Amino acid sequence: MKIAVVYTSKTGNTEELIQILFQLFLNKNSDVALYRIEQFPLKELSQFDGIVLGTYTWGDGEIPCEMMDLYREFEIQNVRHIITGVVGTGDSGYPKFCGAVDGFRDMLYVQTKLAVTLKVELSPQRQDIERCKRFVGIFMDKL
Ligand SMILES: Cc1cc2nc3c(=O)[nH]c(=O)nc-3n(C[C@H](O)[C@H](O)[C@H](O)COP(=O)(O)O)c2cc1C
Structure with missing residues (x-):
């Protein structure tokens, strides 16, 4: 199963969260590869069995523009078989906390087999490790 x-x-919070999750996936001996969005082979999207997306939120609860090509590929390609999960960091001082996670969630729920979501306040804290473990556990159970 290829994940x-x-x-x-932008400022490292989501990267920190993703590093924790990536390590947890590695601990499960899964065939998992890590990509910054700029490096991801968009055209090969449908070849994956599982995809985890990590994003910050921009503007007024918006998905960052560098993630929009990927968003559109999910709408175009045959991705119905893919198990997906979406995580993000945000700042609850904004009206739409982690709005980008909600934006991806709604689309992935329609287009893929959405398994799990996770929102973290700014940079991950100790108590978020347990939430990350739960995220990975739920995701792997669905795969
Ligand atoms: C201009 C601007 C707009 C933002 N808008 C939101 C928002 O609508 N909702 C939210 O939850 N966080 C918002 N944030 C906070 C970031 O999403 C948050 O700091 C995030 O952890 C940054 O992730 P990164 O360190 O991975 O870049 C905004 C930040 C900036 C600078």
């Missing part, structure tokens, strides 16, 4: 973890991060 891709694909993310974007």
